[in-house]
Amino acid sequence: MIPITLNQLIVFGILFFSLVLFINGRFRYDVVALLGLCIATILGVVPWNQAFYGFANPAVITVAAVLIISRGLLNAGVVELLTGFLYKAGNRPTFQVSVLTGLVITFSAFMNNVGALALLMPVGLKMARKSLVPASILLLPLAFGSQLGGMITLIGTPPNLIISAFRQEHLGQPYGMFDFSPVGIGVSLVAFLFMAIIGWRLIPKRTPPGSRDDFFNIHDYITEIRVTEESKYAGKSLREIVKATNAKVTIVQLIRGGFSRPVPYMYERIKSGDILIVQSALEDLKAFLNTTGFILEEHADINRELIESGDTILMEATIKLDSPAIGSTVKDIDLRAGFGVNLLAVSRQGVILRQRLNEIMFQAGDVLLLQGTDGTLREAIKVLGCFPLAERGLKIGSGRIIEAVGIFAIAIIIAAMGLVPVQIIFTIAALIMVMVSLVPVREIYESIDWPVIILLGAFIPVGQAMEDTGGAELIASTLLSFKFLLTPVTLLVILLIVTMFLSALINNAATAVLMAPISYNIATGLAVSPDPFLMAIVVGASSSFLTPVGHQSNALVMGPSGLRFGDYWKLGLPLEIVIVIVTIPLILYFWPM
Structure with missing residues (x-):
């Protein structure tokens, strides 16, 4: 030897x-x-x-x-x-x-x-x-x-x-x-x-x-709340409200009459009668409602089509093994500020995580539900090291099949x-x-x-x-x-x-x-x-x-x-x-x- x-x-x-x-x-x-x-x-x-x-x-x-x-x-x-x-x-x-x-x-x-x-x-x-x-x-x-x-x-x-x-x-x-x-x-x-x-x-x-058409049931994590006339926050911007209440909620959409604005501008001033679609853990939602005086909207009919109005869509994406996001929290990445994208939910091994989104530490294989425009979502998943699970994320071919196969x-x-x-x-x-x-x-x-x-x-x-x-x-x-x-x-x-x-x-x-x-x-x-x-x-x-x-x-x-x-x-x-x-x-x- x-x-x-x-x-x-x-x-x-x-x-x-x-x-x-x-x-x-x-x-x-x-x-x-x-x-x-x-x-x-x-x-x-x-x-x-x-x-x-x-x-x-x-x-x-x-x-x-x-x-x-x-x-x-x-x-x-x-x-x-x-x-x-x-x-x-x-x-x-x-x-x-x-x-x-x-x-x-x-x-x-x-x-x-x-x-x-x-x-x-x-x-x-x-x-x-x-x-x-x-x-x-x-x-x-x-x-x-x-x-x-x-x-x-x-x-x-x-x-x-x-x-x-x-x-x-x-x-x-x-x-x-x-x-x-x-x-x-x-x-x-x-x-x-x-x-x-x-x-x-x-x-x-x-x-x-018989799994549902998507990985996430919208009703599991999205809530409609109404801005009341009595609330002292009526007339203030979303940014002011979030800052003043230290809210741990994500504003997904603003509905005013027949007008809807997904991923609303944070300097948008809300009015009494406005409906806000928000994502939040249950305890955080209760605290937000108690502080603002807003109320839960009765008979809310939230569905995927409502969230995807206009140019805004929802996209499911999974985190790759070499993603730079692994080990980071939602708060560390701040998708809203960086890309104009909302993270609505995270599923791990087929189970939706119920903890606060900002506290979730990403792992390989996590499935993310993201809300934004097609362009912002593509940029976000590229930087995050993910790829889409829905067909809308696939690129449509240019029709030059013979040329590509020939080369x-x-x-x-x-x-x-x-x-x-x-x-x-x-x-x-x-x-x-x-x-x-x-x-x-x-x-x-x-x-x-x-x-x-x-x-x-x-x-x-x-x-x-x-x-x-x-x-x-x-x-x-x-x-x-x-x-x-x-x-x-x-x-x-x-x-x-x-x-x-x-x-x-x-x-x-x-x-x-x-x-x-x-x-x-x-x-x-x-x-x-x-x-x-x-x-x-x-x-x-x-x-x-x-x-x-x-x-x-x-x-x-x-x-x-x-x-x-x-x-x-x-x-x-x-x-x-x-x-x-x-x-x-x-x-x-x-x-x-």
Whole structure:
């Protein structure tokens, strides 16, 4: 066994520290990756002149280019065209799970998997409401399917690109566009059939059948009050009233006769007889009424159409795993002052939070009900790191489907033939989409998932340090010391399971960075081809099914479906067992040792 060195101890310490922070979730994974890189550089295990060479890695460039191309395909209306038939699907869960999951697997093979999920999730929600099926039954297979599709092609998910770049560096040849397909299609097909026939029956039914048309019942949190003639606050501005009463209420709408003003101007002076639609906790509402002398409006008929009058609409949006709003309170962000948007309610795991809105600390997967104009809402959810759950939040395609598909198809063909390196041809394709206005200039940088880019660029040098210091070889040699008890196939199984476990706890791209050098050193120690072990990393990194924190897709469905942290493994664990059983024979057949 190789003796451990100081530099190896430093690298292992940095990796352990990073893993703890990844799992803890207090800091975003890109921040953790940068912190790990800085520590590694200061302590000398990453040379100063190589600290940021990870940002020049082909995988990083390709990920950014693919995200821009994905935006172009969405803008052209490709996905809307293909999803239009889904609303005609029947009411049987088996068929609904089949069409939704099958489509998201297909999309995710060629575009960003989180983007594919974001487009199909509103469709799934509408299907669930229409057919009286709990949303969790359709959304969890959708989230898992978005990951399965990623293992089919080179551009399906960042881990594939990382493994391909690693192979080029160590074996002189990257993986081709469809080198992952034989194993990826086989695994995805079996996993798809399992979820469609058996798996959906294992999912807890957290949202009740026959759910309402929206996540929130308006009457649960909205109240009408009338301004009385006797009130001393009649004639004062809304701002003066809120300040004087220290009110913890949100003024949603002002109604005066036949006139209605949603999200009213705070300097608007109210008159006796005015009706204010307000959002407030019960105890705060009582205090407000007692102080102002306003009264509850009798026989109030509040509905969504009333709140959405004029240009003002309501939008449900869910908070993404990397949202900058996580850990902040409503008061910290102040949507009203910053965007002219009202936050009306927050739902967590399918339950409306009854506490004061200003005291709620946002978490990944929370569903927010926002009120504002289309423009202000789009800006607010972009800054908050959310995406809309209602179809009104989806962009209508421009009708340039043939043009967008043509650019993408030519890029894939050139990459598959090996005529031009994948990072070059996809960058060219992204540029062409920008030049022909399929992707407006303002959307170029919006379409890139910057936390993933930072994570890759910062963590790749740390992974390289583990290899350069001999840390990966040390781990591999420790496992190989048991090779008389563990056959190469057994080691392959162990590597796959460990990768699956890690991907359930940390970002799958970080998992690939950590596991690639270990798998390569195990293969070298066994004097066999590294390809089977690298393929195990590809499958394992795209099998994050045990928790909601390992992958964005899992976190995004948590709020809308009402699922809890411990619900994921009930489908995820059987699914991973099926994948392990299927993957090993497929790898050994297509990539023999």
